[in-house]
Amino acid sequence: MTTRTIRFYEEKGLVHPLRQGQKRLFTPADRVRIKLILRGKRIGMTLQDSVALIDMYEPQRNNSRQLHSLIGTVEARRATLLQQRSDIDDMLAGLDEVKGLCEQALGKRRHRVSGIKRK
């Protein structure tokens, strides 16, 4: 995080740090918000997506329609997260495979050499 990033986030309304003159003061809540945004970024979410996700926690006044709508949003996000996790698991399996091939190649090489030595 650079200061520029912080300013950019404030400019976009993602955080609202207090002001002491021209300086920004960040409450622990601000820091948590930022960390949640970064977490979202790590899995490819946009800043807006992260904010939308974070805002689900906020105790906005809830009528029944809004609650059902929110549940729908939750389910949708849940589905993409599950897809992403599945993608990740596939990649991890692939990486293990590659690593195995590498080690096997290295192992064979060592074995070939030791074979020569043994003779």
Add this chain to the structure above:
Amino acid sequence: MTTRTIRFYEEKGLVHPLRQGQKRLFTPADRVRIKLILRGKRIGMTLQDSVALIDMYEPQRNNSRQLHSLIGTVEARRATLLQQRSDIDDMLAGLDEVKGLCEQALGKRRHRVSGIKRK
């Protein structure tokens, strides 16, 4: 995927479809490559990252230094994937929590109504 996307990928050297005149012909291998790229995109990888990941599978001639280097790359990618999966699990837990709160709010409402009726 739009045709524009395909052309863009070819322009960037991500795929190399055969040509029949001016038309592009995609082999099954091309399609797999593209699907792997899309999988990478789903978890926020750049196109270059995806290509780098895909290329790990290719049987490039392997000297010992390159193999060790590749293992290092694999380990690094593995670490970020694990981080991402952990992030996703955290978010899923958060979503369950939100959903629980929603259902609870809706349940309470229903209960309140039925309570009135029962009286």
Add this chain to the structure above:
DNA sequence: ATTGACGTTTACGTTAACGTCAATATCTAC
């Protein structure tokens, strides 16, 4: 031989998420 339906190239446009730079203000240490 014309009409869609589709594909192509070229080239400029767009959005997200910052980077970079210049000019100015604040604070801290010496």
Add this chain to the structure above:
DNA sequence: GTAGATATTGACGTTAACGTAAACGTCAAT
């Protein structure tokens, strides 16, 4: 009280990953 380190505000620049528009080729069907 002055230098140096750090923060701030515009304002323009940058990169990735395409979108969009214009102008043209191709091929089957009418």
